[in-house]
Amino acid sequence: MTHDVIVIGGSYAGMAAALQLLRAHRKVMIIDKGQRRNRFASQAHGFLGFGGIAPGEIFTTAKSQLENYPTLVWETGLATQVVGANDDFTVTLQTGEVHKGRRIVFATGVSDALPAIDGLAERWGQHVFHCPYCHGYELGKGDIGVIATGPMSIHQAKLLPDWGKVTFFVNGAVSIDSDTRAILVNRGVIIEETPIDRLDGGADVVLADGRALPFAGIFTASINAPATPIAQEMGCRIVETALGTMIETDESKKTNIPGVFACGDAARVPHAISLAVGDGAWAGAQVHASLVFG
16 A cells, blocks of 8 residues: 555654645554654643643654544554655665655654753753743742753843743853843842752752752753754755754755655754644645645
């Protein structure tokens, strides 16, 4: 059987892309390994209609709605290779199983490379976050820490005072020139130059000099890359962003390979559930157009 479209990645963007195609009566396969990026968070926020809902519940609801369409095939597994050309692609799974499709959509999501600070990874999604629009309001205007990883962290430090009093931990990751320092101070940001030793408690930052500073929450700019190398290995162009790397697409979500599209966090910045859903919906419509008009 040849599917009209094989979507690699069944989280928000992938499901949104598939929905448009299923509603056009197209045969769609979603291949998903079941590892959503926001699996560490207890609740999703900033997603209209689903505020405060557990990510797993949002996923289950969306998947069950897609499964009402008879032209969907959902394959649980890891896609490891895509070869072929427009109208004739072959996708191989880790198990060795192969599937044929006319179009490919990469919606793999991204990985998060976190600062190598003791205790940080264990608090990711619970007390340490990357998006203030997703998690800032719930901190109740409490004290906020920002841990630097690179230039994007300065942007975070400038932005976050709208959610609470900010302490910016330079931690040897960035240089702050006089103009930037003036802007941060004007925003009420405390600049802390002492290196971080570890995170403790809920969101306590313990410094190398022994001081322990408690916070309502901590933000850091993780470094992102597509969650799997499958698109790059196929030949899709990968580009640098302020947050790491992503799959390059045009305004129609086409990659440099004819018949191959990409959407969601793996193919756009910045990242949020609502943005991934919108990007996926647009990609799905564009894939359908390519099937109709060539």
